[in-house]
Structures are given as structure tokens and as C-alpha cells.
Amino acid sequence: MARTDRISDPWGTRTPYASGEPWPQRVDQYLTAGVTADDVDAWVPSASVLHSNGDGLDIAVKDGRIVGVRGRAGDRVNHGRLDPKDLYGWQANHSPDRLRTPLVRRNGTLVETDWDTAMDRIVTHSRRLLDERGPNSIGFYTSGQLFLEEYYTQCVIAHGAIGTNHVDGNTRLCTATAAEALKESFGCDGQPGSYTDVDHADVIALYGHNVAETQTVLWMRMLDRLAAPNPPAIVCVDPRPTPVVRHAAVHLAPLPGTNVALMNGLLHEILDHDWVDHDYVEAHTVGFDELRKRVAEFPPERVADICGVDANDVRRAGELIGTAERLLSTVLQGFYQSHQATAAAVQVNNIHLVRGMLGRPGCGLLQMNGQPTAENTRECGADGDLAGFRNWANDSHIEELAELWNLDVTTIPHYAPPTHAMQMFRYAEEGSLRMLWVSATNPAVSLPELGRVRRILAQDRLFLVVQDLFLTETAQLADVVLPAAAWAEKTGTFTNADRTVHISDKAIDPPGQARSDFDIFLDYARRMDFRDKDGGPLPSWNTPEEAFEAWKRCSAGRPCDYTALTYDKLRGAGGIQWPCNEEHPDGTERLYADGQFFAAPDYCEAYGKDLITGAPLEPTEYRAMNPFGRAIIKAAEYVPPHEPPSPERPYVLITGRTVYHFHTRTKTGRVPQLQAAAPDVWVEMARADARRAGIAEGDLVEIRTARGCVTATARLTDMRRGVVFLPFHYGYWDGYWDDYRDDGADTHHRAANELTLTDWDPVSKQPIFKTSAASVRRIGTGAGAAPAPTTAASAPCTPGVDDTVGGADALADEQL
Numbered sequence: 001m002a003r004t005d006r007i008s009d010p011w012g013t014r015t016p017y018a019s020g021e022p023w024p025q026r027v028d029q030y031l032t033a034g035v036t037a038d039d040v041d042a043w044v045p046s047a048s049v050l051h052s053n054g055d056g057l058d059i060a061v062k063d064g065r066i067v068g069v070r071g072r073a074g075d076r077v078n079h080g081r082l083d084p085k086d087l088y089g090w091q092a093n094h095s096p097d098r099l100r101t102p103l104v105r106r107n108g109t110l111v112e113t114d115w116d117t118a119m120d121r122i123v124t125h126s127r128r129l130l131d132e133r134g135p136n137s138i139g140f141y142t143s144g145q146l147f148l149e150e151y152y153t154q155c156v157i158a159h160g161a162i163g164t165n166h167v168d169g170n171t172r173l174c175t176a177t178a179a180e181a182l183k184e185s186f187g188c189d190g191q192p193g194s195y196t197d198v199d200h201a202d203v204i205a206l207y208g209h210n211v212a213e214t215q216t217v218l219w220m221r222m223l224d225r226l227a228a229p230n231p232p233a234i235v236c237v238d239p240r241p242t243p244v245v246r247h248a249a250v251h252l253a254p255l256p257g258t259n260v261a262l263m264n265g266l267l268h269e270i271l272d273h274d275w276v277d278h279d280y281v282e283a284h285t286v287g288f289d290e291l292r293k294r295v296a297e298f299p300p301e302r303v304a305d306i307c308g309v310d311a312n313d314v315r316r317a318g319e320l321i322g323t324a325e326r327l328l329s330t331v332l333q334g335f336y337q338s339h340q341a342t343a344a345a346v347q348v349n350n351i352h353l354v355r356g357m358l359g360r361p362g363c364g365l366l367q368m369n370g371q372p373t374a375e376n377t378r379e380c381g382a383d384g385d386l387a388g389f390r391n392w393a394n395d396s397h398i399e400e401l402a403e404l405w406n407l408d409v410t411t412i413p414h415y416a417p418p419t420h421a422m423q424m425f426r427y428a429e430e431g432s433l434r435m436l437w438v439s440a441t442n443p444a445v446s447l448p449e450l451g452r453v454r455r456i457l458a459q460d461r462l463f464l465v466v467q468d469l470f471l472t473e474t475a476q477l478a479d480v481v482l483p484a485a486a487w488a489e490k491t492g493t494f495t496n497a498d499r500t501v502h503i504s505d506k507a508i509d510p511p512g513q514a515r516s517d518f519d520i521f522l523d524y525a526r527r528m529d530f531r532d533k534d535g536g537p538l539p540s541w542n543t544p545e546e547a548f549e550a551w552k553r554c555s556a557g558r559p560c561d562y563t564a565l566t567y568d569k570l571r572g573a574g575g576i577q578w579p580c581n582e583e584h585p586d587g588t589e590r591l592y593a594d595g596q597f598f599a600a601p602d603y604c605e606a607y608g609k610d611l612i613t614g615a616p617l618e619p620t621e622y623r624a625m626n627p628f629g630r631a632i633i634k635a636a637e638y639v640p641p642h643e644p645p646s647p648e649r650p651y652v653l654i655t656g657r658t659v660y661h662f663h664t665r666t667k668t669g670r671v672p673q674l675q676a677a678a679p680d681v682w683v684e685m686a687r688a689d690a691r692r693a694g695i696a697e698g699d700l701v702e703i704r705t706a707r708g709c710v711t712a713t714a715r716l717t718d719m720r721r722g723v724v725f726l727p728f729h730y731g732y733w734d735g736y737w738d739d740y741r742d743d744g745a746d747t748h749h750r751a752a753n754e755l756t757l758t759d760w761d762p763v764s765k766q767p768i769f770k771t772s773a774a775s776v777r778r779i780g781t782g783a784g785a786a787p788a789p790t791t792a793a794s795a796p797c798t799p800g801v802d803d804t805v806g807g808a809d810a811l812a813d814e815q816l
């Protein structure tokens, strides 16, 4: 047993293992001061919810409170390991700031009330809108952080009972591109790869993915391979000096927004050297010839020119990827949050298709998720998709839903694809959307161009319901605030980025009158008296387990088949990957092992889109292109970013995360160890850029774009020149309310999204958080070094900065 400060060492002790060997177990545990494992009343099975990795853990309960967590040794995902957010993050459940009663707005202020009053307001409003303006005046903006049962309930209420097409999640900001890229290439969502591919790969390529900080335990698995003989070679594509870069055989730091050019360059090398599995291409794909023509236009020199990288590095990366025997690729926000997001992500799929590297150990493709339950938002149809990965343009799929929900087929809207979130906010701005129900997301900090978002949410004519754990920046603008039960206070299931399903059992009671999202949605349905076509209650279930059983019927025969899973089976297991059905009772490690794709015209989730314009293909076009359901190789032209740097705004501003905080920090900002490790906003920039601008470590700096202005403390790093980075974690709830206003363009703000632009990838509709043109100006001397962690991508390149440490309160156990 070792005691480790997991703030100063987020990844813990190495347990090296060689290719093909099992990943050793290491059980991580953190218990609050004064409590030992013997004192614990119960260990309740669950998994982590502060990222998409799905680390299995047990929640330690004593006297009705959480006192700590312990990794589950037998879980397929983490083999016992936990990351800093997993270890310390549960303390947010017991924060004194938790919402305990519903709130309603009276004479301009939010006041405490009871559930009947709050729900009455919502019901009265809904009924009036349905009578006067119809179902499309009501919208739901949900999350990647609820449970499967909650999404499926929400989906049936919205798409079925109300019949609105306006249902999306913050997953639009997060994994819309993952889903879209999978649909474009394979005809359907569904993660092809498995985390066990790390155990076998000889090359691991990470595209715009800071896995070390964002799927920390997955990085531990990679680090353990790297620490043993014959380690995999790492290819890292990221403009920032992330911890991954330190282990990379080749690091490509492209100018943000140029990913498609870079990918075409890598494919150019692969095709030029004929590192192509022609038998696989011939047997299982369509579209290869078009790819050949397109990538011929991208020799390394041209790519080097566009991306600002070394042509030889493009060649070296191309060779590593092209000659790999077992290639694992992962893709995330550096690709997804840009103007050609889907086009770039699809090129990674193309690499695996032309190299025939799918469905075998080590040959994995992970179009990553970010949030813990984003996969479920997608598969349950709470996010601009339809339940069970059904195709909105295929009438027989809509008929299946109508039968499952016992509704007339005409009540389920399918005249157009479900409305995406950015468009829903547009409708609210224009006034056709009059009620917005926001659950488990904080758009007043996480959406782009916050000045605009605040104006939309604050309108009198918009009835805003916010369902959260805390009084967030968004809740501050609501007409009704509903206090929700958090993770550990309710039972449900969720699915991680590699299709692993876990159950999370209720361990403790929620605070005050808080209720689970499941109970709230169902209470709304009952008060609205929603009925199916025979007069039965809709939804037809009353408990999470009944909802799960109903979901199993909805998933039957679809790619995300859950039919052989039960709550009991999940309780005993260490995570089970879907599809899990009669044919695969123990789940399925990899999709597409047989080269058969979910792309057959009658079965597929989508007919695909034009990768440049986003225009949907007609069903007839799809049938003509892909009559037998092969994988689809789609080439893409490179289009320059929409807001390039200019003399007035010479920097490219990118935004993202750090290892200690989760999103808008509603939880991690209330956890002492995590908050202390990264207490306030900073801006990262290259030393050479800083010198030219007269900026030193710790100086106060103003970052300005066409949308607004943020003040932050400078951290000088090994960043690529011409790029500046802001973490987007820092909003206004913790003592910054005075900045939560707009006094014109000169108001100094703290949140990165004051600066980002209202613009999105035309295919996935995911907003662009990674490229804005910005100016940077020194405005004063700060109080010492920037409050940025020294342990990760924000590590300083100048001496004299104190190391980030957690101290005695951060000591966790490791059992090797």
C-alpha cells in the first residue's frame, strides 16, 4: 500500500505491462480524514461521472453520508484506478450550496417554494403554449450527465407526448461530431474500438485529444505500456504542449483549424506508399477512388505550409501510422470543436478503413466521448437523434417508435431532423421558442458568445426552467429552478466511451427536497396527464428499472442492443459492453470484427451529408452509393478557418480544460483539493510571443476578440507560437457576480466563452470553441505566478513557479 498525493501526481504509480499482457490492477482509494475502510457502513457500486472514461468505483457510505471512494479492481475499464476528480470530486454532493427547495421568480427575484407550486407553473405554462402556439414552442436542452433511464423518459415525453422536434443536449457541444463521423463512415453511431486496444497497439495516434488530463485513467493505461519493453509509438496532433507530447515519437502542432489539411497529408503518405489493405478496401468499402484523387492534392510540403508544421514530421507520422501493425486512434475536441469537425474526424476513420484496421485487438478507433453519459443521450434520442439510433428519414423506423410508445405515427415529428441546440437558441432569440427546459447543463457559461446567450436566456417572453444541483449562472436567469438529486443519490445506468455499461446505485439521500431528474420528468408527465393512444399513461413506467426494461425493448435489434442486460447482471459485473443480447450475452468487445457495418440502407441511422456544406443526402442517393451497406470512405477538401488571425487580432485563441476541473466547476470548484490546484483563470502563451508583447509570467493580460474581453494571468509555456489558450472552467458563481453583466465591449470578464463565436461545423452542428482571432495586451502586474497547474499542459517554461501540490488532505491510497 502506498500513500500518494494525487494532486501533485495525477497519474499515480506505474504498473508496466507488455503488449498482449493483461493490465495489472492497482486499487486507488480516498477516504475522508479520520475514516478507515473498517468504519464504512456500505460500499455502493457506481462509476465516475466527471469524464467519459467510466471508471468503476465503489462509494463508501457512513452514517448516511459519502466518506470516500475506491476503484473497482475487477472493472474492465480501470482495473481499480481512479483519477483526481474521481478521488476527491464526490465532496461536492455534500456542499452547503446544494439547492434544497424549488425556486420560482416573483417580482423579479427567485424565492423558495414547494414542489406543487413550481410544477404548477411549469404545467400551466406548457398547457398554454401547447394550446396557443403548438408543440414547437417548447424545447428541451439536456445533458451528457444524466442517466440512461432519465434520457429515455425525457425523449418519450418530448418526441412522443409533446411532439416537439426541439430536443438536444449539451452533447451538441461535446460529442455531436463523434456521432456524426461514425454515421458518415459506418452508417450508424457506435464506438468501433475498445480500451483493451491499448493493450495490443503498436502505434497510438491521438488527434486533438489531451487524454492525460481528460481521460486520465486511460492515459495511465497508455503510460503503463510506455513503461514496459517494446512500447507503442505515440503520434500526437495538438498545438499545446500536453503531457502526451512529452511521450510522443512524433508531435505535430498544427495551426488550429487546419486539421483536414493535415489528415489529407497523412493519407497522402499512406496512399503514396501504398500502405493500403486493398483486399479490405475492395471487400468492405465504397469511395476509395475519390479519396485517392483528393489526397493527391496534399503532399507534405503543401500541408506543412497550411498547418505550419515540418514536412518531415508529416512524413514521419505518415510512416508510423502507415506501417503500424496494430493502430489505435483516438479523436476529441481539438478536432470536434472546429469548423471542419466532421470532415477531419472522418479522415481518421478513413485511415482505419484503407489500412483494414478495425475489429481486431489493437486495431481500435475511438471517436471519443467527453461526458460520462453522452453515449446514452445519443442512443436514447435526447440529443437530436432518435431513440435506438433510428433514422428520422426512414418512415419504418418512425413506425417502430410509434408502436413502442403506442402512439399514432403522426404525433412523432419527423418532417426534418431534430433541431440542434444552436438552432434552438436561435429560435428562442427570434421568439418562436417560448419555453426552454434546461437540465444538467450550464449554458450561461458553456455556450459560445455568452453576451448573446445571456440576452436570450434573460428575455421576458422566454419561460426558462433550470434543473440543477446548484444555483448556477443559468439558474440565476430562470423562471423556475428545480433542485435535482445528484449522482450517488439516485439509481440508474450509463455507458462510457467504449460502450461499457455500468449501474450506479443510490447510496445516500438527496439534500432537502431535491428529487431525481427521473422523478421530476415523470411527475411532469403525470401532471400533464400525457396518454398513449389507448388512454394509458405515457411514459408507461414508474421506476428507473421499469424504464430500463422499456429501453431494452426499444434497443432490441438495433446496434445498441441492451436486451441481455439487467440491473442484477450489471451489479455483479465489472462493466459490460453493448451490444449485449442473446447472441452476445457477455457483451461485445469490438464492433465490425466481421467487416459488416450498420450501414445497410434499411438499417442505417443516417443517409449521410455532404462533408463541406452539411446538405443531407437523399435516401435514393444513399441507396445508389451504398446498396449493400459497406463502410463509406468520404474524402474532404480543406477549407480555411472562418476567423483567421489578422494584424489587429494576430493570435488564434483556443479553449479547453485542465486535469483538476470539470467544465463550469459547479462540482470541482466546491472541492477543496481540486479548487486549490487551479483556483482562477489564466492564459497560456508561447514564451517568444510573450517576450515580443512585453508579457512576463504572472502579468495581467487582456484577451480580446470581436465578441468581448477577458482578463487573465499569463502563464508562459512551450505552446506553439501564435496560439493562446484559455481554460473555459471559470464562470461567475464563486464571487464574480459583479462581472456577470454587460456594460458594453469594455466590460472585463472571466469566462472564455465571452470571446468565442456563434458558428458551427456544418455537418455535426457542433460549435467552434477552438479558433477565434484574438489580440493580447499586457494591462498590469499580477500577484506572483499564474494560478495554473504546473503538472500538466500548463506547466511553466520559466523558473521560479511553485509546484502544484495537494498536501496532507490529498493523500490517497494505492494498493498494487
Ligand SMILES: Nc1nc2c(c(=O)[nH]1)N[C@H]1C(S)=C(S)[C@@H](COP(=O)(O)OP(=O)(O)OC[C@H]3O[C@@H](n4cnc5c(=O)[nH]c(N)nc54)[C@H](O)[C@@H]3O)O[C@H]1N2
Residues within 6 Å of the ligand: 050, 051, 052, 085, 174, 207, 208, 209, 210, 211, 213, 214, 215, 237, 238, 239, 240, 242, 254, 255, 256, 257, 258, 259, 332, 333, 334, 335, 338, 369, 370, 371, 654, 655, 656, 657, 658, 659, 660, 661, 662, 663, 770, 793
Ligand atoms: N479534467 C477534465 N477532464 C474532462 C473534462 C473536464 O472538463 N476536465 N471534460 C470531459 C469532456 S465533456 C470532454 S468533451 C473531454 C474533452 O477532452 P479533450 O478533447 O482532450 O480536451 P480539450 O482541452 O477540450 O481539447 C483537447 C486538445 O485539443 C487541442 N486543440 C485545440 N485546437 C486544435 C486544433 O485545431 N487541432 C488539433 N489537432 N488540436 C487542437 C488543445 O490544445 C487541447 O489540448 O474531456 C472530458 N474529461
Ligand SMILES: Nc1nc2c(c(=O)[nH]1)N[C@H]1C(S)=C(S)[C@@H](COP(=O)(O)OP(=O)(O)OC[C@H]3O[C@@H](n4cnc5c(=O)[nH]c(N)nc54)[C@H](O)[C@@H]3O)O[C@H]1N2
Residues within 6 Å of the ligand: 143, 144, 145, 146, 170, 171, 173, 174, 175, 333, 337, 370, 371, 439, 440, 441, 442, 443, 445, 446, 447, 467, 468, 469, 470, 472, 484, 485, 486, 487, 517, 655, 656, 657, 662, 663, 664, 665, 666, 667, 728, 752, 753, 756, 769
Ligand atoms: N470555450 C469552450 N466552451 C466549451 C467547451 C470548450 O472546450 N471550450 N467544451 C464544451 C463541452 S465538450 C461540454 S461537454 C460543455 C459542458 O458544459 P456544461 O454542461 O454547461 O458544463 P457543466 O459545468 O458540466 O454543467 C452541468 C450542470 O449540470 C449539473 N448537474 C450535474 N449532475 C446533475 C444531475 O444529476 N442532475 C441535474 N439536474 N443536474 C446535474 C451541474 O451542477 C452543472 O451545473 O461545455 C462546452 N463548452
Ligand SMILES: [Mo]
Residues within 6 Å of the ligand: 173, 174, 175, 370, 371
Ligand atoms: Mo464535452
